[in-house]
Amino acid sequence: MENSEKTEVVLLACGSFNPITNMHLRLFELAKDYMNGTGKYRVIKGIISPVGDAYKKKGLISAHHRLIMAELATKNSNWVEVDTWESLQKEWVETAKVLRHHQEKLEASACDDQQNSPVLGRPGRKRKWAEQRQDCSQRKSPEQTKTKGVPKVKLLCGADFLESFGVPNLWKSEDITKIVGEYGLICVTRAGNDAQKFIYESDVLWKHQNNIHLVNEWITNDISSTKIRQALRRGQSIHYLVPDLVREYIEKHNLYNSESEERNVGVILAPLQRNIAEANTEEIL
Amino acid sequence: MKSRIPVVLLACGSFNPITNMHLRLFEVARDHLHQTGRYQVIGGIISPVNDHYGKKDLAAARHRVAMARLALQTSDWIRVDPWESEQTQWMETVKVLRHHRNELLRSLPKTEGADQGRAASPAPAAVPELKLLCGADVLKTFQTPNLWKDAHIQEIVEKFGLVCVDRVGHDPKGYILGSPILQKYQDNIHLAREPVQNEISATYIRRALAQGQSVKYLLPDAVISYIKEHGLYTRDTSTERNED
Numbered sequence: 463m464e465n466s467e468k469t470e471v472v473l474l475a476c477g478s479f480n481p482i483t484n485m486h487l488r489l490f491e492l493a494k495d496y497m498n499g500t501g502k503y504r505v506i507k508g509i510i511s512p513v514g515d516a517y518k519k520k521g522l523i524s525a526h527h528r529l530i531m532a533e534l535a536t537k538n539s540n541w542v543e544v545d546t547w548e549s550l551q552k553e554w555v556e557t558a559k560v561l562r563h564h565q566e567k568l569e570a571s572a573c574d575d576q577q578n579s580p581v582l583g584r585p586g587r588k589r590k591w592a593e594q595r596q597d598c599s600q601r602k603s604p605e606q607t608k609t610k611g612v613p614k615v616k617l618l619c620g621a622d623f624l625e626s627f628g629v630p631n632l633w634k635s636e637d638i639t640k641i642v643g644e645y646g647l648i649c650v651t652r653a654g655n656d657a658q659k660f661i662y663e664s665d666v667l668w669k670h671q672n673n674i675h676l677v678n679e680w681i682t683n684d685i686s687s688t689k690i691r692q693a694l695r696r697g698q699s700i701h702y703l704v705p706d707l708v709r710e711y712i713e714k715h716n717l718y719n720s721e722s723e724e725r726n727v728g729v730i731l732a733p734l735q736r737n738i739a740e741a742n743t744e745e746i747l
Numbered sequence: 748m749k750s751r752i753p754v755v756l757l758a759c760g761s762f763n764p765i766t767n768m769h770l771r772l773f774e775v776a777r778d779h780l781h782q783t784g785r786y787q788v789i790g791g792i793i794s795p796v797n798d799h800y801g802k803k804d805l806a807a808a809r810h811r812v813a814m815a816r817l818a819l820q821t822s823d824w825i826r827v828d829p830w831e832s833e834q835t836q837w838m839e840t841v842k843v844l845r846h847h848r849n850e851l852l853r854s855l856p857k858t859e860g861a862d863q864g865r866a867a868s869p870a871p872a873a874v875p876e877l878k879l880l881c882g883a884d885v886l887k888t889f890q891t892p893n894l895w896k897d898a899h900i901q902e903i904v905e906k907f908g909l910v911c912v913d914r915v916g917h918d919p920k921g922y923i924l925g926s927p928i929l930q931k932y933q934d935n936i937h938l939a940r941e942p943v944q945n946e947i948s949a950t951y952i953r954r955a956l957a958q959g960q961s962v963k964y965l966l967p968d969a970v971i972s973y974i975k976e977h978g979l980y981t982r983d984t985s986t987e988r989n990e991d
Contacts, residue, residue: 491961699774
């Protein structure tokens, strides 16, 4: 298939990145190789979107540090970058909304390309994207519609993320539908069979299974952030588990200790709080 | 206060290529020995095997040594030693251990004479112990017929000591129990747990490279660059046995 016929894809990974590890970074590499290998897609960018502090997960340190570590980790990558939008919002943002934000941003950017106006890569534009899109469709001439399609944002994740769809009140069912229906999921996992089974047992996931790509991770690579934090509390080495710049940053700022692990203890996770509250409101009405 | 025994860890192997998992072995072993309260790890040595070992797909020693050197740029206590790879033929691990122990003894500060008028110096610093560092899979190979001489296995565990890092699918305690020699010297065999399972085999790396897939974050960037610059582990080179 010609390059111009392939669907361009942007991989978006949401998560705590508390801290970012070599495993997170591997997900991008594996997903890119897989998607490019199908011959139907061309992965053009990877985005790391750390969750905001308002998520209230136990042990979650400030977004400021998590962002810096993610940037240090991707310094030597020519295609994966960090996006701060989600973490800068005051309230926690549902994943479906983060996907929508990035898809709209891509559409606005593609529109700019079509108009041959200089594309401003940095944020800071005052106009809302919705306005821009309206503008764009009004100005498009017939010749201009033949340019390549807008890149598609897809959610990149591990198997635990997929299975979290089953946790009560963690996800709104319409969000799950949006994520797999409108955008698509790329799930990197060692336990391919379990993931397939999980998809099979869910009507929504089964319906959109063509939009869920399971990528096999052949080698065990269990470098979880939880284990990294535990190792740090125990004075054990994390060398070669996270990028060197991240390790040095953690050491310099003494980011993770028993105290930091106690943050948000007793506080309910933001999505649970919101979904339960909304369910209660609906009951009352 | 009992002072800790200084230890140097020696890892032998193909390092074809070196990976983050190899480097982790050192970190995990060091943490483990420190945790016992009895040891102070003062150095680590990576000793890539000689080309004459004859293992399939073995890249030239000069490359494997260079890659290890690049990988160790960010380490302040581990170094690569090319001595084993520079010998004219393959040599048994126990000989490599003997060589490095002799080197360690030679590099110690002399304690007799040369006092230079100072008061009697305190007890001489303890002689560092050289221990063989390996994964649990290597411990298992002790059982393979004709791979190791019994006398060598004994010398390794009796005179040197072993630090063995566990690996998925292996049962180091079981291997020890199944061997009279290992059982006898089990106090000199330290089993370290890797808290973070990390099965980055060099075989996997070579296959991924031959297939044009990314190996980023599985081994240091500097090593990946070196591999690309020198065209190592491509589909073509996998049929070559000896370079140069």
